[in-house]
Structure formats: C-alpha cells, structure tokens
Amino acid sequence: MLWLTFLIIVAAAALAYVLNLRAARRLWAEGARLHSITTFHALYALFLAALPAFVFVVLWLALSGPVIGALVLSGLPDEVRAGATAAQENLLLSEIRSLARGQAFGEPEPWKAAAAARLTALEATEGWARLALVSLIAAAGLIYARTRVSASFRARQRVERIINGLMVFCSLVAIFTTIGIVASLFVESMRFFARVPFFEFLFGTNWEPQIPIREDQVAGAGAFGWLPVLLGTMVITVVALVVALPIGLFSAIYLNEFASPRLRAVAKPVLEILAGVPTVVYGFFAVLVVAPALRQAGQALGVDVSPNTALAAGGTMGIMLIPFISSFTDDALSAVPRSLRDGSLALGATRGETVAKVLFPAAIPGIVGGVLLAVSRAIGETMIVVMAAGLIARMTINPLDSVTTVTVQIVTLLIGDTAFDNPKTLAAFALGMMLFLVTLGVNIVALRVVRKYRELYD
Amino acid sequence: MNQQETGAGEIKISARDVQVHYGDNHALVDVSVDISDKMVTAFIGPSGCGKSTFLRCLNRMNDTIDGCRVEGDIRLDGEDIYAPEVDPVHLRARVGMVFQKPNPFPKSIYDNVAYGPRIHGLAKNRSELDEIVEKSLRRGAIWDEVKDRLDAPGTSLSGGQQQRLCIARAIATSPEVLLMDEPCSALDPIATAQIEELIDELRRQFCVIMVTHSMQQAARVSQRTAFFHLGQLVEYGETGQIFTNPSDPRTESYITGRIG
Numbered sequence: 001m002l003w004l005t006f007l008i009i010v011a012a013a014a015l016a017y018v019l020n021l022r023a024a025r026r027l028w029a030e031g032a033r034l035h036s037i038t039t040f041h042a043l044y045a046l047f048l049a050a051l052p053a054f055v056f057v058v059l060w061l062a063l064s065g066p067v068i069g070a071l072v073l074s075g076l077p078d079e080v081r082a083g084a085t086a087a088q089e090n091l092l093l094s095e096i097r098s099l100a101r102g103q104a105f106g107e108p109e110p111w112k113a114a115a116a117a118r119l120t121a122l123e124a125t126e127g128w129a130r131l132a133l134v135s136l137i138a139a140a141g142l143i144y145a146r147t148r149v150s151a152s153f154r155a156r157q158r159v160e161r162i163i164n165g166l167m168v169f170c171s172l173v174a175i176f177t178t179i180g181i182v183a184s185l186f187v188e189s190m191r192f193f194a195r196v197p198f199f200e201f202l203f204g205t206n207w208e209p210q211i212p213i214r215e216d217q218v219a220g221a222g223a224f225g226w227l228p229v230l231l232g233t234m235v236i237t238v239v240a241l242v243v244a245l246p247i248g249l250f251s252a253i254y255l256n257e258f259a260s261p262r263l264r265a266v267a268k269p270v271l272e273i274l275a276g277v278p279t280v281v282y283g284f285f286a287v288l289v290v291a292p293a294l295r296q297a298g299q300a301l302g303v304d305v306s307p308n309t310a311l312a313a314g315g316t317m318g319i320m321l322i323p324f325i326s327s328f329t330d331d332a333l334s335a336v337p338r339s340l341r342d343g344s345l346a347l348g349a350t351r352g353e354t355v356a357k358v359l360f361p362a363a364i365p366g367i368v369g370g371v372l373l374a375v376s377r378a379i380g381e382t383m384i385v386v387m388a389a390g391l392i393a394r395m396t397i398n399p400l401d402s403v404t405t406v407t408v409q410i411v412t413l414l415i416g417d418t419a420f421d422n423p424k425t426l427a428a429f430a431l432g433m434m435l436f437l438v439t440l441g442v443n444i445v446a447l448r449v450v451r452k453y454r455e456l457y458d
Numbered sequence: 459m460n461q462q463e464t465g466a467g468e469i470k471i472s473a474r475d476v477q478v479h480y481g482d483n484h485a486l487v488d489v490s491v492d493i494s495d496k497m498v499t500a501f502i503g504p505s506g507c508g509k510s511t512f513l514r515c516l517n518r519m520n521d522t523i524d525g526c527r528v529e530g531d532i533r534l535d536g537e538d539i540y541a542p543e544v545d546p547v548h549l550r551a552r553v554g555m556v557f558q559k560p561n562p563f564p565k566s567i568y569d570n571v572a573y574g575p576r577i578h579g580l581a582k583n584r585s586e587l588d589e590i591v592e593k594s595l596r597r598g599a600i601w602d603e604v605k606d607r608l609d610a611p612g613t614s615l616s617g618g619q620q621q622r623l624c625i626a627r628a629i630a631t632s633p634e635v636l637l638m639d640e641p642c643s644a645l646d647p648i649a650t651a652q653i654e655e656l657i658d659e660l661r662r663q664f665c666v667i668m669v670t671h672s673m674q675q676a677a678r679v680s681q682r683t684a685f686f687h688l689g690q691l692v693e694y695g696e697t698g699q700i701f702t703n704p705s706d707p708r709t710e711s712y713i714t715g716r717i718g
Binding site for chain 1: 517519522524547548549550551554555557559561563564565573574577578624627628631
C-alpha cells in the first residue's frame, strides 16, 4: 500500500510537469512574452503536486501508528486493561501486532484474536484513507499550478524560493541531528552524574567500573575516575602522531616537490590505499604482527614489554593516520601559488630551501588543520585499540606498558550483561560525552589556527 | 653621460642560435642577440611570441619546467651559462628576476628582502644584513614607505609597493643582470610610472632586460629594443630606430598596430 502511495505522488508530479510544460509552450507559441521560461512553469507544477502530498504522507505515517494503537487498546475488554501500566500496554500491543501478522505462539485468547482482527481492519482503512487523501492533495496542487500558467506569472522566483527552502531544510536536518545526539548524550551523562559525583569522575585516578549489576554477582566496589583512561588515550594518540607526523609530512613534501611525475603517479594512489584499509584490518595487523614483533624485540634487548602495548596500538594507528596527514599536506603545498615557488627559485634558492622557507610556512594553515583533524581521529578511533590495547586502566605514560582508552572502555561497558539504570553502563555515556567535548575542543582549536594563519598569509 | 654610466655598451649577455622546445612545440627559433650592460633592453612582441621564454633562458628558469629543452649558446660575461659545471642556483643569484605579478613571500618586509642574502650567506652578522636590507629597499625606491614597518607582512602592501619590494628583493643578492617579465602589467598607471622611473635609475648599476606588452613603455624606458614574432627575433636595435624607422615590415606592422 505504501509503494502505491508514493507511486501516486510520482505520477502526479510527472503529470503536473508535463501539463504545465505544454500549457506554457502553447502560450509561448502563440507569441506571448513569458516572464519565466517554460521549464520553470513545469518545475513549479512538479513541486506543487509532489511536496505537499509528500509532507502529508510523512506526517500521516508518523501519527497513524499511535492512533491505531490507541484505538485497538480502547476496544479491549475492561478486565484486561484494568491496572495495566504503559509498558504493559505496549507489550500487549506488540503481541496483538505480531498476532495480526500471523505469528501466533500457541492458541491466542479470543479477545486477543478479536483485537488482532480489528487491527487488520483499521490498518486497511488507514491505507485506503491515506491513498485517497494523497491523491486529493496531489490533484489539488496539480490543478492549482495549472491555473497559474500565464505570461506574467513569475514561476522562476517561486521555484527558486522552493528550492531555497529545500536547501535550508537539508541543512537544518544536519544541525538538528547533531543537537539531538549531543542532547541524548547529555541526558544519559546527567543520569550517571546523579549516581557518581561529577568531580570524582573528572579528577579521580582510579577506574574500576566492573560493579555488580545484579544482587548475586561478585564484583568490585567500583571506582569511576576517568583520568587514567584519558591518559591512556593521550599516550596512544601521542605515539600515533609520532609515527604519522614525520612520515606523512615528508612523504607529502617528497611527492609534491621532488618526485618525478611518473613516481608520483604510482606512489600517491598507493599511499591513498592506506586510507581505504578498514580499521579492523589495522587491528589484526597490530595484534598479529606489531605486538609480537615488539615483544620479541623487547626480549632481545632485555626490556619488559607487555603483550598489548600502547606502542603497538598507537604505532598502528599512526600508520592509519599517514594518508590523512600526507593528503592534507599535499593539498596545502599544491595550493601555494606557483609564483612564490618561482620567486624563490629565481633568487637562487635551491628546491630544498624553497620548500623549507617559503612553501612550508605558506602551507602551515592547511597542514595544522590536517594534523588536528588527525588528532581528533586518533582520540576517537575505536577498532584498533579495542583489538590491540589493554583493558586495565593505569596511570602510566610508558608506551611499553598496557593502557586502555576512552573508546575501549565505552565498548567494554556496553557489551555483555548491561542494565541501563546502573552506573557501570551509564559511565559509557559520560565517557562518550567527555570524548565528544575533547574532540570538539581540538576541532575548535584547529579552525582557530587555520583562520588566524590564513589572515596573516593572504 | 655621467660617471656611473660608464661601461654602458659593453656586451653583458650574448646569445647564439638559441632554440627552445616545450615538448613538441618549437617555441624559440634561432635567436641570436648581444645585450649591453648598464642599459635597459626591452623585448616586445605579440602574446606567445617567445619573448618571456627567451627571458627565462637567461637565468635558466626554464629548467624548472618539465619537458622544456634549451639549445644554443648563451654567455654571461663570456661564460656559457648552460655549461655542465654551472650551478643554476649560483647563476640565479647573479641574474635576478622580477615577475609579472608581484609575488612577495608570506613573510615580513624585512624577511622578504633578507631572503636572498640569507640563503647565499652574504651577511656575516645581523647588522650587515640590516645594512643590505636598507640599501636594497632604498635602491628599490620603497625605503621611505616601509622603514617604520619592516615587520609588517609583505602582502599587506599595495600592488605597486609589492612590486617595488620584489625589485628590492631581487637587488639584495647584488645581481649583475635584472630580468623583468612585464613588471607593470598588474599595476595601475601611477604605480607603473613609479616603477618605470625606478627602472631608469636601476640601469646605472645593472643590465636591465624587460619584457613588455606596452610599446609606449618600451619607448619611454629602454635604450635597446628587440621585436619577437612567432618565436623568432625579427629586429633588434636602438629603441629610437625601431620605433621611428623599422627595417623589417613585420616590425612596422606591429608598431603601427596592424598585427599583435
């Protein structure tokens, strides 16, 4: 039934388009000077036929489900409904729904079967009513648009206004989705902070979130200080940058300034393949190759290396970040005008001096922006650290030790046995909130830096 | 003729049978010319005639273009500048260049001028460097306008000031030859007049070679003029001679506006 609804909208839009196009062309053929070219008259009809009907369908679909549910519930026998909570009513309703779809477990009670039959009938009525109303609305739009066709009608302005509105709508969707995500994080975090004091979380140096979520479980008393977790994230991020920064920067400089065109044509795509490797694969690489290699190297040198080190996880993450930094650097270097390069070379500077003293400073805004974006990627990266980093939170900055990260903790808190009114689970949202704030801060700094330098250099 | 102008007329650059290819395109054909010291030589001609290409041969800037091939013999003070033992980096310190569009580096005015002396190690200490910068800015006729804000970015100046800054920057490495590739084409008439006046000053110390689209400018500023057409050097001689009594019919057509 739903596809038929949309088919009607599409057909009405197409019909409206053709009708108006013909009408406008006839006017034009008769020698009238049209204000807008015929295409705009046709587009105007298309929007008028399709948009209101579409909006109507969306609203109808959003509202019809709850209305039908309420109708079915109100028709139930009084003794079933007496004393039922909202949650129980919901459960009952979904039971009736699956019954209506023919998924019955055992023999249903007669009143349930009756309710299911009523639900089916109501849904059929709803479908036909929707179809009728949509046809009516689309037809009204089509007819109205057809009557508007005239030489002086400003169809272009109308169409532009409608398209403008659509673009505003799309950007609002993006903005409100972001606000919604932040708001849900915030609400859940508040529930966490109602159970664990805010400052204990912010400044605590002990992270042992495995508290019992049922009476009979044996577990620790729990401690929710996020500092060791944050420190772990920072250690891994620093390790990742130590790997990614020099390699990314120098490979970009080499490819942009020194490599022959043929080498560049081969090397650049290969470098970009790194960006396409799924993070799970990097995780495998870290666990199966990097970590054992580090451990063996440690044994050979007589250094104690733990099995899942920050170095292995961070180093692998650094490899993941190389294409990020190198492509930003490459873009920034390519964006420096050729005239600056020529100016420097004409003064007798070598290519190296030109890169170091003219091109690189001029490209710094773009490079810094790329690096800071890489930092926020590293902070938020999950899969590699879930596979390669440890689970125990420690206050250590030794990269050969095992550390855990914010993202790893969120994952471990949310998998397995969870209850959403328990501090253990809610802590994940608080960590997510803090992670969001940290990356937001980094991104703001990145934008600031880029803007400040840009003012200086242009 | 005063004292500083002695040496005018000595041959500074001599080119013989210069050919330039960009890939398959034969951009410059059999150019032979002797350019005198302490004079302004103007290269004129329609767009794409090879005048800028020839200019860029003189400091080997064409080396930086992929697929560009230069043949023939170009001598600076009798030395072959395309000889294998010549380092283009050193050559470019002797043959300075000013571009069509002012291209100050995104650095302070001071650092712009100090750039060349620093990379060539011309100053032993900061005070010597200060001296070079001041002298160059004075010779670039821009000292008085910028002396109070040497730390300001070079890009904050106006177009004409930027171009004079670029000239000062080119002078700072004490070159012997100054190449100018349409130095006024991006400037307004007042700034153009200032630059032309400056070029007239500069010829006391340098061999100045400029490419220009404006025949009036060539007539006003230069002592020698070379007319290029379709990759060939058509006519070369005294500026007055070229503009009043050209010997080649193509030169005459160009000057009177029939081709170009």
